[in-house]
Amino acid sequence: MTMVKTVGVSKAFGELQVLKEVSLEVAPQEVVCIIGPSGAGKSTYLRSLNRLEKIDHGKIYIEDTLLFDCVDGVNRVKMPLHERNTALLEVGMVFQRFNLFPHKTVMENVMLAPVHVRKVPVKEARDKAAALLDRVGLGDKTHGYPAQLSGGQ
Ligand SMILES: Nc1ncnc2c1ncn2[C@@H]1O[C@H](COP(=O)(O)OP(=O)(O)OP(=O)(O)O)[C@@H](O)[C@H]1O
Numbered sequence: 001m002t003m004v005k006t007v008g009v010s011k012a013f014g015e016l017q018v019l020k021e022v023s024l025e026v027a028p029q030e031v032v033c034i035i036g037p038s039g040a041g042k043s044t045y046l047r048s049l050n051r052l053e054k055i056d057h058g059k060i061y062i063e064d065t066l067l068f069d070c071v072d073g074v075n076r077v078k079m080p081l082h083e084r085n086t087a088l089l090e091v092g093m094v095f096q097r098f099n100l101f102p103h104k105t106v107m108e109n110v111m112l113a114p115v116h117v118r119k120v121p122v123k124e125a126r127d128k129a130a131a132l133l134d135r136v137g138l139g140d141k142t143h144g145y146p147a148q149l150s151g152g153q
């Protein structure tokens with residue numbers, strides 16, 4: 001099984017061809033780093049995986065399910081929208097700029113997506129958030145606000 005697989009993914013912004021037939025397979029548990037100069041297209045590629053960008057050409061599989069098979073920007077895979085969205089919910093992404101909500105605590109920021117997008121019960125989401133924040137050494141910052149954190153934190 002592959003977690004993520006792309007075949008010949010291409011994407012241009014106007015005249016600028018950013019992705020040129022990018023093919024990649026990522027296995028479960030595998031860690032892959034994409035390295036390249038600023039502007040090379042790393043973020044564009046990652047954003048394409050969960051449809052934050054529309055690709056022009058190529059195929060994208062998530063957990064062996066073909067979600068996109070694009071030709072000239074048109075996706076030839078016919079599947080119900082909710083089915084595709086459910087598959088895309090499994091693709092997480094941490095943005096380059098974190099875009100934390102400044103008026104919410106660290107804990108509340110971490111809980112937002114599970115509670116609102118995944119409908120996880122609040123208590124469960126809070127317990128999970130606390131455990132995860134503990135794990136990354138932010139256990140004492142859970143009730144602080146983003147402005148009170150360092151860049152790395
Ligand atoms: N929405 C957009 N419209 C037009 N051009 C864009 C758009 N998004 C990105 N680009 C251009 O596409 C190219 C790739 O951008 P991308 O953000 O993928 O680079 P990157 O490899 O992630 O760079 P960095 O290391 O700086 O994060 C850049 O030249 C950028 O200017």
Ligand SMILES: [Mg+2]
Binds near residue numbers: 042043044096
């Ligand atoms: Mg980037």
